[in-house]
Amino acid sequence: MKPAAFEYRRVTTVTEAVKLLRDAPDAKVIAGGQSLVPLMNFRLTRPSLLVDVNGIKALQHVVWDGTFLRIGSLVRHQQIADNVEIQKHCPVLTVAAKHIGHWAIRNRGTMGGSLAHADPASEWPAAAVALNAEIEVEGPQGVRMVPASEFYLGYYSTVLQPDELIVQIRIPSLKFRLGFAEMARRRGDFALAGAYVEDDGNGQGFVTWFGVADKPVRVPTVLPGNLEARREAWQQALGTLPIVDDKRSRIHLAVQIAERAWQHSQLEGAKYLSEEAIAGGDQPL
């Protein structure tokens, strides 16, 4: 379990990173390395060059500019969990961050790394889609903004070009209630099913699952007050997605998790309640 041989370069600017990526098409960016390093050790990926972006100071910001919450791609999961601005302007991220791996993993893993890795069972890609966020990427041709809804193509697959680097994610201010729920076998594991549910307060909204289909999709849905009718709505919304497998339990869980995420959105009162107020959802085992 040793990686194949590779070159290693540490950079301090995005320009420098992009230049290296352009010159070596099979290079990989390393930030937290929480997914990449295991893949390299299994020799499932064998880049000729690792471009270490950890030294780029310009990617480490969390800013609320009055319109957007902007999170630099090098911000660590634990920093997101702990950040007061994020708690204030997009509290669903604070809740979701705590479901990512364990403390040691959260201390290293980054927002940008997770967005780019595009594991369909992970929290950030679905958050970006659910929040209508835009992902800012920089390449040799300059900077472009990609709506998160257009960023994901499928399993571990995005529109990011090999010579592009994610710079930041730009999240518009929340208009409506947004709830979150996730279920995993053990605390910190990738989700068996997770969901973000947005409720406009008028019986309409969106559900964005993760761990259910090959990529996160923000599915519009009706949100009737009646539980049975809502279950029906979740089923309908699921019907529009390519489900990862045909296990009965997967569908069952997706419905239940959407329901829990919706209940979460209802419980938030003025703005938001702590996740501890919600029974179940992430019990150990």
Added chain:
Amino acid sequence: MTEQAMRPQFMGARVKRVEDPRLLTGQARYLDDIDVPGMLEVAFVRSPYPSARITGMDLNAVKSAPGVRAVLTFDDCPILLWQKDTYQVGQPVLAHNEVRYVGEPVVAVVAEDRYQAEDAAELAVVHYESMEPVLDMEQSIAELPRRVHADASNVFYHKEYTTQGFAEAFAQASHHLTATFRTTRQTAVTMEPRGTAAMPDPASGRMTVYASTQSPHRIRGDLAELLGWPENQIRVIVPEVGGGFGMKANTYPEDVVVVWAARHLGKPVKWVSDRTESLLSDVHARDDIHEVEVAYQEDGRIIAIRDHLMADGGAYPAYPFSGAVGETSLASRVLTGPYQIPFIETVIDCTYSNKTPLGAYRGVWGPIASFVQEGIVDRVARSLGQDPAEVRRINMIRPDQFPFRNAAGMIYDAGSYGESMEEALRLIGYKDFRDRQSVLRAQGRYRGIGISVFVEPTAMASSEAGSVGYESVFIRVEPTGKVTAAMGLGPTGQGHETTMAQLIADQVGVNLEDVVILHGDTDSAPFGGGTGGSRSGPIGGGAALVAGREMRQRLVKLASHLLEAAEEDIELGHGQAWVAGVPDRAITIRQLAEIAYTHVKRIPPGMPIGLELVARYQPQQSVSFSNGTHIAEVEVDPVTGLVQVLNYVVVNDCGRLINPLIVEGQIHGGVAQGIGSAFLESLQYGSDGQLLTTSLSDYLLPEATDVPRITTKHLVTPSAGEGGIKGMGEGSLIGAPAALVGAVSDALAPFHVMVDRLPVTPDDVIEWVTSRV
């Protein structure tokens, strides 16, 4: 016996482990820390097929890769792990013409470091002709789809046993039920993986082998035997071992290849398993099916059990014992557990398959048998509408029945079976539980309690530590009065340096910090079986008591001569000897030692010079039974299928305790592993014979957040052996899975669920709940 019990200071005390400071500060030295200049490292090319003929190999690119020193195949190293007598087949240490499981070593690449070895191993071209694999145990018994080994039947072990009068008793019972219990492949997943390093010493011609093993002398013997070398030419050193759990009781193909390579290259050579190799090639365990029929009466008395025990032994018998045989043969003999079920009929079939060989994992047969035995009792209770605790009471062996001969002829020494259950029921609050349960059920919440009353045969004459029924201790009071003792045990985290020192310090009359325990070096330790089968406490501890006592007698004799008092008037303690009632007439052990080694003319006639001796201890009984009760309270979420363990009680009886702190640590660890067995751990093979769970993101282990606080209480029913000690290394994992899944059955009783498999996954729960409403 009376003398050893005299004023014990350290035995029974909650002494902190002397091992912990080095372990907790990262100072411990494990096998991979062994590094010497010029050491080469090995990477293995392993079979990607469960079953295939090797039609050719092209290893030229491997041989010319940078840093490569040797590339070995079976032709270089033609050694079989078993001579073919016992099981008719023996695993070649590197595959010979055919591969029989995914992960089987095929080629060994020896290079200057592991990176280069792995780079080169990738270049190996092995041509395989795939064959249909044998994957299903029941099919395998019928030799379907084919034989795993052309020259040997798939059923490599078959045994039948019937209590006299079984058929009549079974037929005459008023009630009958049937059930099939299945366990899923698991493995030990030690924190430190396996590893071996070998260093030839050109000066002496001897080979030093560093091994991460539970049995230093056994692996030395195995290597000597397999390589055809005199055993005094091999020195085995066991550094710190980060967990064994039975999995490190075997000698593996890699061990032999590494030692062979070191000899033939004249270089130090090391191999350390990575995690994927561990999951592929460490012995697996718990691949069993029990088809059970039970006869019982209206009052809940269980009369007879018929059981067809099957175990999938994998592609080869592990060396030097097959886990399939260990799991089934002992399960068949203790299947009635703590209950006086008078009749049993068992048929055992152990089969070959195209999977990794089965070996030992903590508890071996026990977690399986307890799961079956408690599952039977729960089924009887539910079918009769009786309380599960009450049915256990009705069937429990009574204190006046000891020594008790069970239906399979095993003799149980005294235990506290009923008492342990009653105490555990009290601690968990069973009296009020049914009320709480029904209130919560009305709210749609599903809580349950599972009771597991277990028996744990310990200190057996033969176990995975081999057929060495004794242990040995070399003890020396040094010329300064400090005490050094060496043992043949192979601790893998049990704290023997603490517990054995406690026993010896009491006997020799010195302080704990004056005793050093050595182990894990065949050059200094006396011959012993090693650690496994819950034998180190009762047998190793017994040997420590005997050795300490003999040394004590030597010191008393010497003191009596020097203090001019009768031997029976001499007392020993706190580093000195004195005349009873006259504390002024004293001499320190240091002074005694000085005389024994230096002023030897003062030694009384007939006493040897020095203070050194070797003592051995073999218990008179061939087995001593520990016992206890585990009760788990769980809540099952019928929506997600997740199970939360809310409350857990263990009442444990392992005879006299050497160190309650260490006993409780063993219990906590066993319960944690039980949670893994019950809910998480599962080695899954695809229908094509590929192992799908080759990393710890697929093979789920319990984490700290999954383990509840555990209430522990000790009962003490001493054994008849030295010190009254019984073994306790496995009981907690024997008892736990049955308690945990029993609690799931109880919680989901409204859905008519009776758990019939280990582990129970969220998918299972969802399936049961959604299909049986």
